[in-house]
Amino acid sequence: MGRLFGTDGVRGVANADLTAELALGLSVAAAHVLAEAGTFEGHRPTAVVGRDPRASGEFLEAAVVAGLASAGVDVLRVGVLPTPAVAYLTGVLGADIGVMLSASHNAMPDNGVKFFARGGHKLADELEDRIETVYDQHRTGAPWARPTGAGVGRVTDYTEGFERYVAHLIGVLPNRLDGLKVVLDEAHGAAAYVSPEAFARAGAEVVTIGADPDGLNINDGCGSTHLGLLQAAVVENGADFGIAHDGDADRCLAVDAQGNEIDGDQILAVLALAMRDAGQLRGNTVVGTVMSNLGFKMAMEREGIELVQTAVGDRYVLEAMKAEGYALGGEQSGHVIVLDHATTGDGTLTGLMLAARVAATGRTLAELAGVMQRLPQVLVNVPDVDKSRVSTSAELAAAVAEAERELGATGRVLLRKSGTEPLVRVMVEAADFGQAQAIAGRLADVVKSALG
Template sequence: MARLFGTDGVRGEANVALCPELAYRLGWAAALYFGEKVQQNPLIIIGRDTRISGNLFESALATGICSAGGRVEIVGVCPTPAIAYLARTHKAAAGIVISASHNPFYDNGIKFFGGDGYKLPDAVEDEIESLVRRIEAGEKLPRATRENIGRIKRRKEYVREYIDFVQSTAGVQLNGLKIVLDCANGAAYDCMPRVLRRLGADVHVIHAEPDGVNINEACGSTHLESLQKTVLADGADIGIAHDGDADRCLCVDEKGEVIDGDHILVMCAKDMMEKGRLAGNTVVTTVMANIGFHKAIEKAGGRAEITQVGDRYVLENMREHGYRLGGEQSGHIIFSDFSTTGDGLITALQVLAALKRTGRKASELSALMKSYPQLLVNVVVASKEGWEENEAIAVAIRAGEEELGGDGRILVRPSGTEPLIRVMAEGPDQAQLETICRRIADIVKKEQG
């Protein structure tokens, strides 16, 4: 049987792969687990994004939790990082977010945070999954009765607490900055405009009218075209885009050019180094970071720690070594001085604060890094097994690396969720990359079926 928890919680199409019955069992199992391991009658805080199925899963989770004696506090619509923050500050046993992030509206997901604000370790997820399987098998697990049945409280004021906290991380007022904000019709639609206006910014908000089905639809950090057009039309200083659950942030400069997560990391790393706040002058990133990122960080006097793809691996490295900044090209950035997970609102404020402090244009700060052309080819294969030991593939990769020399790199890796092997190449010449990538991809296809 496949593992219930994926790389970012339990996710699937609502009422198809992810049904309220499963949400109920997850709530019951979570209350049993945290009730035994953390606190009696465990407090679990729940938030969600703007998807039409959010209320459905919120009710099912709360019912399951209360049936096992847990206490539920429902925040309503809020960014994913808000639940991490609130679980920590209110000494909850856990937090649960109902969201499928940047996925279409018909998908949804259930993601857990521990009472410390961090995502649950695999071992804890496995224990909760084991309880779910026992419930499914009809085992008579404990239920609360009489006065021990759990209660549900609605805590709209918690959103205000999170807004106050996010605002406090800016460090400067943003008077004089003209900003276009794309909320992706998602979880940031109310919070982020309020934060920016409190800080004195001139804000034009777009895609902030959620209707349950328009989350991420041709908007947000995965569809930047309308933000680019609006920034140019308004003559704005910068554009900010979040995804559906607001744990990511990408930007657009005053010329309409995209500022991706690699550029944001370089901008913020330099700003933190100048203030003496970047531990070890080190930024944590993944193997997918552009080669231009590494050159820019080195030129600025810093260094990069490299992990495998996934924000959880970035965070693990940061926690192990005490680093303060890490993230991914996708805009999932972690500032450990402020948060235990990626927070798109805090990321945006750090970028805006750097603009305000330096007095420079967004395009000038983005120019601290020059992006090299990057080409990715997905090869559908019959088997992902054994490719690393395949001599023909190894020879093709070495030949490509020799051709690129010191000005480029090649990365070949299997997909974690699909029958694909990904071939990525970076270098100064797009045509050369296409030739090298296609040559390696053809050999991968021939060897792996």
């Protein structure tokens, strides 16, 4: 069996790759690893379980809840809430385990199981490996230790989760948003009700699109992976800016008043200066990834702010932040972590803090984001290849070396395998867009021929 966990939990096509049986088994294994169910006399382990609105989340939630309860874990079922809400509630309620059912920005047929440890923190690789080991041992014949009678877990609907999370978001804002008009694209996802409520309570005039989830339309032509509708809505409504979330609302992208995209690097730049000015940017450092635009790095250098870069994935950003005590980090894709207020990327919190900076300064989002100039960056996803060989192919290594010689000091090349999809991602950055596009296309062809 190959490794089940990717960069963000266990994902696959629901009821094909990710079955009810797999979700149940993983939940029991997680209970044995994370909650150590039954090993402490008098200890009743607790789990918080939430999901996004995907139709498949209904049966997968039932499987996860059944698995946890069968292992002696009491379950607080919070229903449809964003991933960061489940992480927050796991921490504030003192739960042993958090579980979020979502495939984030993926299309509706996919789903995923994401676990959080005590405190609402994502799992380290070694914990994921232990869960897989326990699950695989059971799958190949080793019996579970099963409680009976009063030892089985109890299941409760925790309806207070929505209000408690919204109150938390409002409580950490540095200032109100009165006078701002904001369009919110909720991707028909997990933040469809949370995000508009939070922005309205903070004082903004809110226009919503993509806020009618029916279980089938999540991420369908809307949200952070499809900004066209938001760009049009911002201009049409004369809004100050727009905010787009993905299906589980752990990321945030923005659109300025003219309909121009503001990506995660630009959002990080705006928040980094805001936190520096407020004396909150610990170590005078922001954490990004190897995908961070060179323009972001140059802007931070100009502002006297250090940039630490990690592997792609907000979990690696978070690990670096926790290791050194940094307060702000994130990804170009819109995962932004404000560690004083969240244990994971929180798209609603990010949008609120961005809006608060606009309101506090009286400057437009375009002006604030102008602190950095994005260098042209071309990303090509190459499907249907053996992504495991991306770092070992001699043919591919030679092509990359030639591209790097051509770019010199004015650009860079990055090839990486996707942690959530069967893809190899080819990224080329250059001072000239045409050059970046040509080199990316050439490398994509080599990936196809070498790894196909």
